Amino acid sequence: MKTITLGDIVFNPTNRTVICVTAGKESYQTKLSDAEKNILEYLLENPNKYITKENLISIGWEKRPVGSNSLPVAIANLRKIKSNDAFLIENLTKVGYILKIKDNLELYIHHSSDIHSIIDDTSVAFPSDAHEETSISTSIDENASSNRFKIYRLGYIMVASSLCILGWGALIYIYISWIDISCEKANINVLTCFTDTYPDNVEPFIGGGVEIIAKSGMTEDRLIIRTPKK
Amino acid sequence: MRLIKIFLFLPITISAIIISLSYINGLGCDYEMQLPTEDGIESIAVCRMGRINVVDTDLTTNDQWVVSAINFNMGNQIYMIVTKRYKSNDGSASTVSKLDKIHQSHDGITIYHYAWALVDSKNIVLFQKIPKDEIYMAKMNGVIDLWMAIFGYKHNLSKLLD
Numbered sequence: 001m002k003t004i005t006l007g008d009i010v011f012n013p014t015n016r017t018v019i020c021v022t023a024g025k026e027s028y029q030t031k032l033s034d035a036e037k038n039i040l041e042y043l044l045e046n047p048n049k050y051i052t053k054e055n056l057i058s059i060g061w062e063k064r065p066v067g068s069n070s071l072p073v074a075i076a077n078l079r080k081i082k083s084n085d086a087f088l089i090e091n092l093t094k095v096g097y098i099l100k101i102k103d104n105l106e107l108y109i110h111h112s113s114d115i116h117s118i119i120d121d122t123s124v125a126f127p128s129d130a131h132e133e134t135s136i137s138t139s140i141d142e143n144a145s146s147n148r149f150k151i152y153r154l155g156y157i158m159v160a161s162s163l164c165i166l167g168w169g170a171l172i173y174i175y176i177s178w179i180d181i182s183c184e185k186a187n188i189n190v191l192t193c194f195t196d197t198y199p200d201n202v203e204p205f206i207g208g209g210v211e212i213i214a215k216s217g218m219t220e221d222r223l224i225i226r227t228p229k230k
Numbered sequence: 231m232r233l234i235k236i237f238l239f240l241p242i243t244i245s246a247i248i249i250s251l252s253y254i255n256g257l258g259c260d261y262e263m264q265l266p267t268e269d270g271i272e273s274i275a276v277c278r279m280g281r282i283n284v285v286d287t288d289l290t291t292n293d294q295w296v297v298s299a300i301n302f303n304m305g306n307q308i309y310m311i312v313t314k315r316y317k318s319n320d321g322s323a324s325t326v327s328k329l330d331k332i333h334q335s336h337d338g339i340t341i342y343h344y345a346w347a348l349v350d351s352k353n354i355v356l357f358q359k360i361p362k363d364e365i366y367m368a369k370m371n372g373v374i375d376l377w378m379a380i381f382g383y384k385h386n387l388s389k390l391l392d
Contacts, residue, residue, distance in 0.1 A: 160238045167241030174248065179307060179345030179357050183386040191390055193347045193355050210390055214355045214365045223367040225353060225387075 005108040007086035035060035043099035052096040256301035258376025288329045292321030303375035310342040350387045
């Protein structure tokens with residue numbers, strides 16, 4: 001999992017949230033749409049570079065069809081994020097957009113392994129200023145959500161394997177237990193129906209009507225129909 | 231990953247489709263069946279709209295048992311899922327009926343599995359596999375499943391006439 005920290009803001013692409021902590025230690029959280037998250041993540045990873053509109057559209061919406069107004073709306077929403085002017089998105093007509101970072105700020109990109117080390121070293125590594133506190137609390141949140149994810153994944157695996165066993169079991173049961181019946185003319189006026197072994201003593205029936213002989217395994221049964229349907 | 235998902239979920243999907251189709255097919259049953267009297271026990275099965283009731287009567291003691299089940303039909307296979315089994319008539323108090331022993335020993339068995347072959351429009355041969363190997367040559371009036379109601383089945387007796 002990735003967290004991008006810039007000045008007083010912490011951007012979490014996984015949760016699609018931007019948390020901004022003000023000087024008064026009040027925090028504001030902004031929830032982004034999927035496209036806004038993709039665009040902000042790309043702009044933050046490529047600061048001070050002009051990115052074309054086409055490029056941003058393909059990053060934001062990943063080849064899905066979008067209206068001509070979608071990108072300007074997404075940029076307008078990103079500009080509304082409370083960020084204590086940590087970054088600024090500018091537009092250059094017919095070229096694209098550029099994200100400019102406030103001069104004295106540095107951008108940090110943490111990955112999940114960094115986050116765990118941050119949690120382990122909280123007591124010694126950071127002085128207690130607003131920016132780092134936010135980063136730590138976000139890291140703890142991420143750790144909890146990572147555990148939740150693991151539990152969900154375990155549940156998913158258990159449900160999937162149960163369904164798999166059930167499905168294969170049902171199919172194998174139907175295949176194995178299928179009773180295959182063969183009915184054929186065995187002799188004069190004698191019809192045999194059997195599952196696996198052919199009946200013994202199949203003599204012609206001349207008593208008027210027909211004789212039905214059925215056999216399944218060791219079980220055998222005979223029936224005489226006196227008035228056969230022609 | 232896609233192959234694993236197919237391996238995991240395709241069988242349960244196919245099974246669900248098969249079970250649903252066999253239930254729908256079984257809903258079309260509309261028959262009365264009289265099984266041959268054996269050891270003084272007469273059996274009559276009636277199936278309507280996917281529900282089957284089998285009434286077993288001991289002709290000597292007059293005891294009667296009823297087995298209710300849901301009917302699933304797949305090709306010529308019948309799966310009966312027993313929902314209720316009860317004694318509907320207690321005949322002679324002094325004699326223990328053979329039926330009591332049979333049904334008490336079958337208590338807890340919820341699946342009955344048969345395969346059938348039509349001899350002619352009135353006669354049918356039933357091959358029972360579960361709970362035990364048995365053959366019944368029964369008289370039947372009606373249609374076994376929805377498929378038979380719509381398309382009919384070729385009688386095996388016609389093979390004798392070919």
